[in-house]
Amino acid sequence: MWCPEAGKPVIKFNHCQRSIYGFSVPERCPLCQQSVHWRKLEEAPVSISNPFTNGHREKCSFLLRPTQGTFLRDYDGRSDLHVGITNTNGVVYNYTIQGVHRDEAGWEQSVSIPLLQPNMYGLMDQWDKYLEDFSNSGAWLPHRYEEDHCNCYSYTLTFINCVLSTEGQERLDKNDFTEKYVLPRTRKVSKYITLYRAIEEHGFHVTDSPQPEASTP
Ligand SMILES: [Zn+2]
The missing domain is CATH 3.90.1720 (endopeptidase fold (from Nostoc punctiforme))
Structure with missing residues (x-):
């Protein structure tokens, strides 16, 4: 469950054969500007597990x-x-x-x-x-x-x-x-912080091709 002290929740979805991370699911893909709807299960947004706890x-x-x-x-x-x-x-x-x-x-x-x-x-x-x-x-x-x-x-x-x-x-x-x-x-915390700050700075973060990532649906 999300608690405010742990920062904003990070979600990931796949589009344009990339993994895209953000604090919310945008209406349009930030790469191709097409509106995003999830016809394929593997493209659907998932939340990234947060390494922090209260x-x-x-x-x-x-x-x-x-x-x-x-x-x-x-x-x-x-x-x-x-x-x-x-x-x-x-x-x-x-x-x-x-x-x-x-x-x-x-x-x-x-x-x-x-x-x-x-x-x-x-x-x-x-x-x-x-x-x-x-x-x-x-x-x-x-x-x-x-x-x-x-x-x-x-x-x-x-x-x-x-x-x-x-x-x-x-x-x-x-x-x-x-x-x-x-x-x-x-190590896990450092990775997460890098991702989190990149989203804060640019609104989203993109990595090449869907990669295996610790995530929960
Ligand atoms: Zn796209």
Whole structure:
């Protein structure tokens, strides 16, 4: 479902043997100016799945967002990212130089990675208590913060590792976590942002021939 914080919905349709992306279906094809009607199913508009979710609606998830601004407006592929973890009510726990924050707003345009596998749902009952106790431990006081070693990543990763070890699973180091979870998402986000901004600038965006694309009818 579309939520305003996630930007405008992007749709794709095929015409003139091209894939055309826009924020709405135009009455005329921007390439040939013919009025568009969908005689063939493969030409019909589909919506492109949006990589963002409202983090405050996610339970027990790892969230990423730019430290400054939002993905769609400000992210350039290299911007610093801030990370946090949601409790079962969508409160986002995150660690900065001021200590642990419990945010009830500000994570509306996030990338979300669920941390509970279907076989771990027993943990959900304990989750809020674990997260609260973990955050109150002396390790995350403001004066312990260090840009390179003791930051928002180490806070979330240490929590994830506590959960994993409770479940008898192997710990992740920062590189494993980044490779496995973070990079695939930020790559997808960068692609989507490029497309989104091209539509904002030109009204539509065209690519050669229909190409396979993650989409939902
Ligand atoms: Zn056309």
